[in-house]
Amino acid sequence: MTDSTAPFIRLTGISKSFPGVRALDDVSLDIRAGEVHSLTGENGSGKSTLAKIVNGTHQPDAGTVEIDGVPTVITKPSTALALGIVSISQELTLAPTLSVAENIFIGRMPRTRWGTVDWDRCVREAQAILDDLRVHVNPRTAVRDLSLELQQEIEIARAISTNARLLILDEATSSLSEAATDRLLEIVEEQRDRGVGVLMISHRMPELYRSCSVASVLRDGRLMGTVPLPQTPEDALVRLMVGRDLDDYFGSRDVTPEAVALKVTDLHTLDGALLPTSFEVRRGEILGVAGLVGSGKAELGMALGGAIPSAGTIEVGGREAAITNPRQAVDSGIGYVPDDRKGQAILPNRSVAENFALAWRGTLSRLGVLRVREEATLVRDGMRRYGVVAANENVRISTLSGGNQQKVVLGRTFARGCTVFVLSEPTRGIDVGSKSQVYALLQEQVAAGAAVVLISSELPEILGLADRVLVFHRGGVHAEFDAEGLDEETVAAVAVSGRPQTAAA
Amino acid sequence: MTLLDSDPTLSAETPPADAAPARRRPRLSLGRFTGVVVALLAVCVYLALTQPVFLSWGNITNIVASNSVILLLALGATFVIIGGGFDLSSASALSATGMVLGLALQAGMPAWVAIASPILAGLVIGLVQGVLISYVKISMIVVTLGFMSILASFALIVNKGATISVYGAPGFDPVYQFVNGTVGPVPVLMIFDAVVLLAAAFVLRYTAFGRSLFAMGSNPEAARLNGINTAMMVLFVFLIAGLAAGLAGLVSVGRLTGAAAASDPTLLMTAIAAVLIGGTAFTGGEGGVLGTMIGVLFLGVIQNGMTLSEIPAFWQGTVNGAILILAVGIGVLRDRGIRLRRRAITTRVG
Amino acid sequence: MTLLDSDPTLSAETPPADAAPARRRPRLSLGRFTGVVVALLAVCVYLALTQPVFLSWGNITNIVASNSVILLLALGATFVIIGGGFDLSSASALSATGMVLGLALQAGMPAWVAIASPILAGLVIGLVQGVLISYVKISMIVVTLGFMSILASFALIVNKGATISVYGAPGFDPVYQFVNGTVGPVPVLMIFDAVVLLAAAFVLRYTAFGRSLFAMGSNPEAARLNGINTAMMVLFVFLIAGLAAGLAGLVSVGRLTGAAAASDPTLLMTAIAAVLIGGTAFTGGEGGVLGTMIGVLFLGVIQNGMTLSEIPAFWQGTVNGAILILAVGIGVLRDRGIRLRRRAITTRVG
Amino acid sequence: SSPSTAPAAPSGGSSAASGDGSFKAGTKFGYAAPVAAQPGQQQFDTGAKAASASVGWDYTMYDSNINPSTQISNITTMIQRQMNVIGSWTLDPGATVGIYKQAQNAGIPIIGVNSEGDGISATLWQESSTCAPGGPMAQSAALYAKAHPGGQVITVGLDGVPSIDAVVKCFTDAASAAGLTVVSHVSNTTDQAAGAQKLVADLLTRYPDVSGVWAYNDASALGASAAVIAAGKTVYDLSNDGVVVTGSNGDADAVQAVREGRLTGTWDPNNPEAGWLFVKLANEVLNNAAPKNTVLKSTFVTKDTVGQYVPPADRKISFDTLDYTTSN
Numbered sequence A: 001m002t003d004s005t006a007p008f009i010r011l012t013g014i015s016k017s018f019p020g021v022r023a024l025d026d027v028s029l030d031i032r033a034g035e036v037h038s039l040t041g042e043n044g045s046g047k048s049t050l051a052k053i054v055n056g057t058h059q060p061d062a063g064t065v066e067i068d069g070v071p072t073v074i075t076k077p078s079t080a081l082a083l084g085i086v087s088i089s090q091e092l093t094l095a096p097t098l099s100v101a102e103n104i105f106i107g108r109m110p111r112t113r114w115g116t117v118d119w120d121r122c123v124r125e126a127q128a129i130l131d132d133l134r135v136h137v138n139p140r141t142a143v144r145d146l147s148l149e150l151q152q153e154i155e156i157a158r159a160i161s162t163n164a165r166l167l168i169l170d171e172a173t174s175s176l177s178e179a180a181t182d183r184l185l186e187i188v189e190e191q192r193d194r195g196v197g198v199l200m201i202s203h204r205m206p207e208l209y210r211s212c213s214v215a216s217v218l219r220d221g222r223l224m225g226t227v228p229l230p231q232t233p234e235d236a237l238v239r240l241m242v243g244r245d246l247d248d249y250f251g252s253r254d255v256t257p258e259a260v261a262l263k264v265t266d267l268h269t270l271d272g273a274l275l276p277t278s279f280e281v282r283r284g285e286i287l288g289v290a291g292l293v294g295s296g297k298a299e300l301g302m303a304l305g306g307a308i309p310s311a312g313t314i315e316v317g318g319r320e321a322a323i324t325n326p327r328q329a330v331d332s333g334i335g336y337v338p339d340d341r342k343g344q345a346i347l348p349n350r351s352v353a354e355n356f357a358l359a360w361r362g363t364l365s366r367l368g369v370l371r372v373r374e375e376a377t378l379v380r381d382g383m384r385r386y387g388v389v390a391a392n393e394n395v396r397i398s399t400l401s402g403g404n405q406q407k408v409v410l411g412r413t414f415a416r417g418c419t420v421f422v423l424s425e426p427t428r429g430i431d432v433g434s435k436s437q438v439y440a441l442l443q444e445q446v447a448a449g450a451a452v453v454l455i456s457s458e459l460p461e462i463l464g465l466a467d468r469v470l471v472f473h474r475g476g477v478h479a480e481f482d483a484e485g486l487d488e489e490t491v492a493a494v495a496v497s498g499r500p501q502t503a504a505a
Numbered sequence B, C: 001m002t003l004l005d006s007d008p009t010l011s012a013e014t015p016p017a018d019a020a021p022a023r024r025r026p027r028l029s030l031g032r033f034t035g036v037v038v039a040l041l042a043v044c045v046y047l048a049l050t051q052p053v054f055l056s057w058g059n060i061t062n063i064v065a066s067n068s069v070i071l072l073l074a075l076g077a078t079f080v081i082i083g084g085g086f087d088l089s090s091a092s093a094l095s096a097t098g099m100v101l102g103l104a105l106q107a108g109m110p111a112w113v114a115i116a117s118p119i120l121a122g123l124v125i126g127l128v129q130g131v132l133i134s135y136v137k138i139s140m141i142v143v144t145l146g147f148m149s150i151l152a153s154f155a156l157i158v159n160k161g162a163t164i165s166v167y168g169a170p171g172f173d174p175v176y177q178f179v180n181g182t183v184g185p186v187p188v189l190m191i192f193d194a195v196v197l198l199a200a201a202f203v204l205r206y207t208a209f210g211r212s213l214f215a216m217g218s219n220p221e222a223a224r225l226n227g228i229n230t231a232m233m234v235l236f237v238f239l240i241a242g243l244a245a246g247l248a249g250l251v252s253v254g255r256l257t258g259a260a261a262a263s264d265p266t267l268l269m270t271a272i273a274a275v276l277i278g279g280t281a282f283t284g285g286e287g288g289v290l291g292t293m294i295g296v297l298f299l300g301v302i303q304n305g306m307t308l309s310e311i312p313a314f315w316q317g318t319v320n321g322a323i324l325i326l327a328v329g330i331g332v333l334r335d336r337g338i339r340l341r342r343r344a345i346t347t348r349v350g
Numbered sequence D: 001s002s003p004s005t006a007p008a009a010p011s012g013g014s015s016a017a018s019g020d021g022s023f024k025a026g027t028k029f030g031y032a033a034p035v036a037a038q039p040g041q042q043q044f045d046t047g048a049k050a051a052s053a054s055v056g057w058d059y060t061m062y063d064s065n066i067n068p069s070t071q072i073s074n075i076t077t078m079i080q081r082q083m084n085v086i087g088s089w090t091l092d093p094g095a096t097v098g099i100y101k102q103a104q105n106a107g108i109p110i111i112g113v114n115s116e117g118d119g120i121s122a123t124l125w126q127e128s129s130t131c132a133p134g135g136p137m138a139q140s141a142a143l144y145a146k147a148h149p150g151g152q153v154i155t156v157g158l159d160g161v162p163s164i165d166a167v168v169k170c171f172t173d174a175a176s177a178a179g180l181t182v183v184s185h186v187s188n189t190t191d192q193a194a195g196a197q198k199l200v201a202d203l204l205t206r207y208p209d210v211s212g213v214w215a216y217n218d219a220s221a222l223g224a225s226a227a228v229i230a231a232g233k234t235v236y237d238l239s240n241d242g243v244v245v246t247g248s249n250g251d252a253d254a255v256q257a258v259r260e261g262r263l264t265g266t267w268d269p270n271n272p273e274a275g276w277l278f279v280k281l282a283n284e285v286l287n288n289a290a291p292k293n294t295v296l297k298s299t300f301v302t303k304d305t306v307g308q309y310v311p312p313a314d315r316k317i318s319f320d321t322l323d324y325t326t327s328n
C-alpha cells in the first residue's frame, strides 16, 4: 500500500479568477493516498473551482500542481483521467439519451477481441457495478428517464468503477437520501482503505465527521486552514467556514397552526409511483415528508406542483384546485421548488435577475408590459435578502456556484408569497451558514401564515423544522409522526422497512 | 440603441472595477455583435472607398428596401429560435400570403381588405401550425416541414403557377405607396422597418411574453413549472412568425407589383443565416432583434457591394463565404452546435 | 436488422418486470420509427394497388438509384447531427467534389485516380472545416454556412458554370459501370448503398468512435469530462461528412454522366428532412442510420409514387406535406425543438 | 410486322410507325418536362395533350422540377413503361447523354425540345431560344437601339445554363452590332422576379443613365421593370422615352404588363402550338421522316401587337395552323 504520508497531489499557490470574481486566491493543499480529505466552505467559496482545476476542466491562473512529487500541468479532463483523477461533479454530467450501462462506461466502452464495442460485457459489468452499489435499475434504461437521485447514483457507479487514485466527490451526496449516502460512504471508506485518495466536498457535517480525517476550509477563495477531523469540534469548523457562530440553527416560530391551508385527498399518479395519499397542512405549519429514493415523496411534490399528471383532490385554502399543470398550481397559490435545479429550475443562459424575476411575471407586469425598474430593485433586494453571491445581477446564472443558484430558486419562490410552499430538497447544496439563513426565512413565511410541505432526504432538517412528519415507503404513506421528540432512527426504520421499529423488532 | 438590445445581460459593460480584479480582456460594449459589426464596418468602408455610389442616399434606401422582406422573415425566425424552436415554412408562407393578397387585389377588393388579407392569412397559417404543434402535439420539425411543402404548393395552385399581376388593380395603389412611397427623403418602408424592429425589441425586452419566451427557450421545463403556459407560448410564437410572413408577403407584392407563385429558393436560408449571424443561438433562450437587424444588413450590404463592384456571379459565393468566415468567425460569435468552450490558457506564475 | 439499429439499449423491449412495475404502454419493437414505417407501408400498399409498375423490380431499382445521392448526404448528416452539430455545406460539397471528378476525367486521368479524386476532395473539405471549427474555434454555423457559399461558388467557377460532360472520357467507364451496372439483376449501386449503410451502422454501434459520438451529442461536457477528445471528434465527424459528400459526388456524376456545376437547391433540405424523419434529433445524442434509410425511402417512395400516379406538379407539395404531417406526425416522432419533458421514476431502491 | 401484338418486348420506337406517315393510335409518348410548375410548360403540355388526344396517342408528362437527376429518373421510368417515343427538354445537356443512350439501346428515339446533342434524333426549337441573323434577338436589339440610339444596356441572365448563356450572347452581339453598349451583366441566380429586382435596383444606383434592361425571361424582366419604376423612371412603351425592358416567355402577367406599359415587350414562344408541333414531330420521327431541326415561329408582343394577342387557352390550333420552318 502507498505510503500514507507522501501526498498524491500537492497544490501550491493556486489562484483562479473569472470575470468579476476571484474564485481562488493562493490556495495550497495536499491530498494523500488513503486519506479522505474534506473540502468545505460557504457557497461560492471556490470548492468546485478547485475540484475543476484538479480534474482538468479549468486552468489555474497561478500556482502549481504536483502529482507524486512531479510538477504536472493538467490541461484537459482526459489528462486527469489518465493520471487516475476521477471526479463526480456537482452538476450532473451524464449523457441523457444514452443508457445507464453506457453512461457508466462513457469514453471507455468494453471492447471485444476485435476492438469492437462489447455490448454484452457493457451491460453485464454495469449490472454488476449497480448490484454492488445496491442500485436496482435496469442498465438498459435511458438515463433521462431516471429520477435525479438515480442519476446521481449512476455518476457514482461510473466513478468508482474506474481505477481511481484520487476520487473527487463534489457534493455527490447532496441528491442522495440517508440510506444511499450511507452506502456511498461505505464505498468511499473501502476505496480509502485500498489506498485511494478522496477529496470530499460536502455541506453535510455528519458525513465529514464520519469519513474524513482532515478538513480544508475555504472562504472567499482563500484557504482558512486545514484541520484534523474528527478532533476539531463542529462549531469550530463552522466558525472557520462562516466566520461566526451559528446559534439557533433551525430557528423557531411562534404561531399556532390555524385554518387548513392544504387538504389532499387520495392524490395519486397513474403509474403507481404515488399511491393514494391524503393529508392536511394548516397555515403556520410545516409538514415534513421523509422517505427513501423512489418512495414516492418526490412524486408527491411533483403532483402538488403540477409537474406530473395526477388524480385525486387538492384543496388550497378551502377551495378545490384542479391541478393538471404547473400553471394551475401557481394560480391556486402553491409555490413549488423542484428537486432538480439544473433540469427543472434554472434558466441556464439567462441572467440572475431574470431567473429571479421568472416567478414574478404576473405581478410585475401591467397589460403584459414589465415594470423593469421595479423589477431591478426587487431583484437586488432579493439577492441581498437571500445572500446570493454574484459579481452582479446581470451575469449568467450558470456562472454562479451551485448553492447560490439554489438560493435564487428559493428566493424567487418565497418572494411570491404563496399560501402553500411545496419544497423538494430545498437546501440541496446550500452551505451551513446559508442554510440557517434559509431556515429563518422559511420560518418567517410560516409565521406569516404559509403552510409548508417540506420534502427532504435530510432527516435533521425535517426533524428540526417540521411539526409533523409523513414517512413514505413504496409509493405510500406508512407512518405519520408528531415531530415533538421524534428521532432519526424511528423515521429511518419506517422509510426502510415500511413498518415502525416496534413492529420490526 | 439600448432598447433594441434585447439581451442586456450579455452585452453588459464591464462590471464595476472592484468586482473585477483580474479581468483581462476588456470587452467592447457591442458584446456578442463585435465580430459582425466590425466586419460590417470594414466592408462598408471598403465599399465607400471603391464605389462612390455606395454611400449615396439612393443606394442606402435601396439596400433597406431590398432587404425588408428578409428582415421581416428573419424577425419572425428570431422569435421562433429564441423560444427554442425552428420554422422551415416561413419562405413558403411568404409566397402563400403574397398570393392571397394577389387574389384579393385581382378580385377587386378595396385596399384595406386587400392589405388585411395577407396579414390574416399569415395569422391563420401560424395558428394552424401552432395548434398542430401545441395541442395535437405533432413534432415541430414535421409540421413546419410539411407546411413548407403545402404552402409552396398552395401558392402554385391558386393561379396555376403564374404570377398574379396586380399593377392595375383598383386596390393596389395604397400597397404600392406603402412599399415604394417616401415621406420627404425617407422611404415609408424604412420607417415601417424601424417601427417593426422597435416593436419587436420592445416585446422581447419589456413584456411578460418576451420574458417567457426567453425562459422557454432556455429551459422549457423550468418555464413550465413556473406557470408559463408553454403550449400557448408556442402558439403565440407561430402567430408572430405568421404575422411576419404576412407582412413580408405584403411588402414583396408591393415591391414586385405582382404576386409571384414561386419564391426565391434561398430566402429561408438567408433569413435563418441572418438570425444566426446576429447571435441568436439555435439552442434557444438567447439573442435578439438588434443582432438580427445587423445580420440582415451584413448580408444585404455584401450582396449590394458585390453587385456594385460587379463581382462575377460565380465568384460571389466565394467572396460571401470568405467574408463570413474570416470576419465574423474570428469575432466574438460563439458556437451553439457542438460547443467546445475555450478555456483561457493563461501563463502561470512561479 | 439489429445491427442497423444503432442505439440498441434504447430500443430494447420492455425491461424486466421488476424494473417497471407500473409500465402501461407496451411498445412496438420498431420504437421511434413506428410512425414513419407505418406511413411508408401504407403508401407502398396504396401504390402497389393503384400502380402495377410500382412493385416491378425496375421501379424498385430506379427508386434506389434515384435516392442514392440523398442517402449518402443524409448518412453524413446523420453523423453530424448525432454528434450535436449541423452541416449546411453538404449539398455544395457534393457539387464541388463532382466537379473535381469532372475535371479529373476531362483531363484524361486514369479511372482509379479519377475515382479517388472526389473522395479525396471530400476529405479535404471535411478536414478544413473540421480544423476551422475544432482548432481555430470558429462557430460551426458560420463555417458550414461559409463553406456552403464557397463550395457552390467553386463548383461554378471551375468550368464557368457549365456542366462537364464526361460520357466519352477515357476514365469514365468504370464510374459509369459502378453507378449503372448490375450484378445479375441487382444494381451495383444497391449493393454499394447496402454496404455503406451497414458500415455506418457498424461504426455507430460497435466502435468507440460511434459511442463517443453519441455521448458528445448527448452532453458534450460529460463527454469531455470522461476523457473524450471532442475537438478531434468534431474533426472526424466532418471527415465523415466530407467522405459522404465525395461518394455522393461520384454517384451523382456517374448517374448524370456529367458533373453539374449547380446542384438541386432542395437537396440539402431533403437530406436533412430524411434524417429528422428517421428519428435522429437535432438535439444530438440519438438516432441512427436505419432511421435515416427509412426517411430517405419514405421521401423517395412518395416522390416516385406521385410521378407514377401523375399527380399534377402543383399538387405534389400538398400531397407530400399532408402525408408527412398526417402519417408521420401523429406517429411516434417526438419533437426536440420546444420539448416538454416528462420525467419518471422507473424503479426504486429496495 | 405487327408490333402492337408484342408489348412485352421493349418495343422499338419505329415499330409504332404506321409506315404511311399517319398517326398510329395507342402510341405511347412520354415527355420529360423541365419544370411543370411554369405556366409556359403547362401551355406546352396542354397543346401536346390536345394534339395527342386528337390522334389517339397515349401521352404522359413527367415533371423534372428543374432537377437533372429527377429528369434521369423520369426517363428511366419511361423506358420501363416502354414508351414508343420520348420527348425531353434537356435540363443539363452534360448530364443526359447516358440516359439517352439507354433509351436508344431500348430502341426508343428521343426528341429534344430546345435542346440538341448526343442521342437526340430531332429537335423542336422555339424561335425565341435560337440565334439566327435577323431572328428574335436581333429584332430585340434593334428595338433597344431605335428607342435610345447608342444607349447603355444591362443584361440579366442565368449564368451557366448553356441555352440561356447562348441567348444572352446572341443578344449581346446583336446589341453591339446595333451600336449599343452593354454596361453590365448580372446573373439572376434565384431565377425569380424578386432576385432580378434586387440586382437591377443595385445596378441602377451605379448606372443611373441606362436606357435598357434585357432579361432572359419574363419573371426577371418584371423584376427589372419593378426596379426601374421604383427608381422613379418610366418603362419604354414605343412612344415615350423610358427605359426599354423586355423579357421572354409570353407569360400572362408579362403580356398584362405590356398592356399597362410596365414592360416594353415579351417574346411569346407560342407554347400551345409548340405542344402540337411536338406531337407532329414525334410522329415524323417514328416514321423516320423527321428533319433535324424544326423551328416554331415566336411572336414579339409589344404595345403595338398586344391587341392581336390571343391568350393560349383561347387559341384554335390544329396540325395545319402551325407556323414553322425546318432544316437538316
Ligand SMILES: Nc1ncnc2c1ncn2[C@@H]1O[C@H](COP(=O)(O)OP(=O)(O)OP(=O)(O)O)[C@@H](O)[C@H]1O
Residues within 6 Å of the ligand: A018, A019, A021, A022, A023, A041, A042, A043, A044, A045, A046, A047, A048, A049, A050, A090, A389, A390, A391, A398, A399, A400, A401, A402, A403, A404, A429, A431
Ligand atoms: N465559469 C464561471 N464563470 C464565472 N464565474 C464562475 C465560474 N465558475 C465559478 N464562478 C464563480 O467562482 C466562485 C466560486 O465558485 P465555486 O463553484 O467554486 O463555489 P463552491 O465553493 O463550489 O460553491 P457551492 O458550495 O455553492 O457549490 C463563485 O463566485 C462563482 O460565481
Ligand SMILES: Nc1ncnc2c1ncn2[C@@H]1O[C@H](COP(=O)(O)OP(=O)(O)OP(=O)(O)O)[C@@H](O)[C@H]1O
Residues within 6 Å of the ligand: A145, A269, A270, A271, A273, A307, A308, A309, C020, C022, C023, C024, C342, C343, C344, C345, C346
Ligand atoms: N407524467 C408522468 N407521471 C407519472 N409517470 C409518468 C409520467 N410520464 C411518464 N411516466 C411513466 O414513466 C415511464 C416512461 O414513460 P414515457 O411516457 O416516457 O414512455 P416511454 O415508455 O419512454 O415511451 P416513449 O418515450 O417512447 O413514448 C412509464 O412507466 C410512464 O408510466
Ligand SMILES: [Mg+2]
Residues within 6 Å of the ligand: A047, A048, A049, A090, A170, A401, A402, A403
Ligand atoms: Mg460547488
Ligand SMILES: [Mg+2]
Residues within 6 Å of the ligand: A145
Ligand atoms: Mg420516454
